[in-house]
Amino acid sequence: MRTLLATAAALAIAACASTPTETVTAASAPAPAAPAPVSPPPAPPPPAPNSQAFSRTVDLGAGISMLIGQGGNLGLSVGEDGVFLIDDQYVTNATVNLAKIEDLAKGKPKYLVNTHWHFDHAGGNETFARAGATIFASENVRKRLTNEIITTGRTAQPQPAPKAAWPVVTFTSGVDFHLNGQTIRAINAPMPTHTDGDVLIYFVEADVLHTGDTYMKDRYPFVDTGSGGTQAGFIATLTRALEITGPNTRIIPGHGELATEADLQAALDMHKGARAAVDALVKQGKTLEQTVAAKPLQPWNARFGGPGGFINDDAYATVIYNELKK
């Protein structure tokens, strides 16, 4: 049973990724017909083999780019002080990603920051570490990769990650990198959000923010409660992110296309609104089934319930309900 759940989780997370052949879905795509209340959400079709390198590069200037492919979006800074990379996607596409980055950057990554521990963001750690990268992450990323803290539920890993995949430098109150003409600020999320080890990364001079999976553009969030994540954390962390951003900030989400401050604000408004809507039903004494059946997140489905994500409104309402009932 556990294996089945883990497999379903793998598929679910993999489905989050854009594939090279995927048609980009517009934010205005109509919401799918509401399925019957279920949790966890239905398993999507199996993803394409995730062994291909990232397929698209978005040049953000000042040597910074967003790399889009399978798994989480990568952030790259290239310049005279060395190659700096945010996240490394899956173990299965690490080698081809590394080769493509090396080709693009004319050097191997020296600095690598994990936004969180999931295998679609930190799965390539071992490959990149063996190629010479020093891996930086929140302390809890290391604790979950080593299984010092056991992850439960959808992303549980029966065995620790290989030792070479473990971050070498960990922190709980942020670090700054001074590289390639940028101040690159790694900021611990103010509270557990997507997981209990999320980090935001802000390129101060270039005004580019990588949110990790605390933000996926125009999708309901994956609150990985088995990794310590909380829905309240999405409100706290996006509030913090919006203190950093300005109207011109380019935002690299954990998944999805490049976003703006207005997009991020819309997500924060959605998180707050969704929480209030579910809370109203909790206060009326509704059961989980009644709450989900009442479709409290309907107002946000047009923007956030599209096919790009794997968390539908029912799944998100369930997470909020369970958190409020704790």
Place this chain on the structure above:
Amino acid sequence: MRRLAISILAAMALAPSALAQLPSAKTVDLGGGIHVIMGQGGNIGVSTGPDGVFVIDDQYPGTAPANLAKIREIAGAGPRYLVNTHWHGDHAGGNAAFAEAGAMIFAHVNVLKRLSGEVKSIGLNGQPAPSSPEPAWPVVTFTEGVDFHLNDETIKVSKVQSSHTDGDSVIRFVEPNIIHTGDIFFNGIFPVIDLGSGGSVKGYLQAMENIWASADDRTRIIPGHGDMAMKADLKKQIDMLTGTIAAVEKHVKAGDSLQKTLAAKPLKPWSKYAWSFISEDSFTTTLYNGLK
């Protein structure tokens, strides 16, 4: 006295050649791949192993080639990670040479601010210290601390409150129970409390007490300057500082001028702590200015 103090700070910041007559380096093997290089300037901590060489402090620019050679001899490789305990030239002076040799330099953010000149460090002559060239600047900075997980060890770097400067860190090798104090501990000699770099007399005493409280009777302590120490040695130093602060504070509270305070020789009972850089009078002056 004033001229001496100025020349001390100048030497600390800049001039390795002035110190060429100091004793040559010796190394202490603490076991488990951890070594201390003691020579000119601050004590250098070295952790060796398959995950890379980790170094604490790098003394002067002029001593950097010899220290790098010594590290390669001990570790079989050059430094990969380097932490500055603070910005002074007798601890971070070798930064550019170590970075050139491949070291990734970590420090408290105020180390970067003072090396880059973003924040001026004022010498006893009232003049700002010159800034360092960019290759000497730390690349990774923190405000609270970072942990390294290397060579099957946890190495915890923690910022210290305003004390010796405003950007000091203490480094703990957790499993072998070893602490590098940076310049929070000058073993058996009067410490430098650099008020012009944001240091604080009372903060310095508190920082020493915090390290003392975190140590146990088996902890081996690498001081910023002086020989290897145990908790009891740190306690003696804390007692000295507590006593000297009380002796000088009495004059400050009585409204005595610095001149009158110096003339009263309040630190006479601790004269054995005086050394070539910090005389009784210069330490009296620091305490007076810091407590006033």
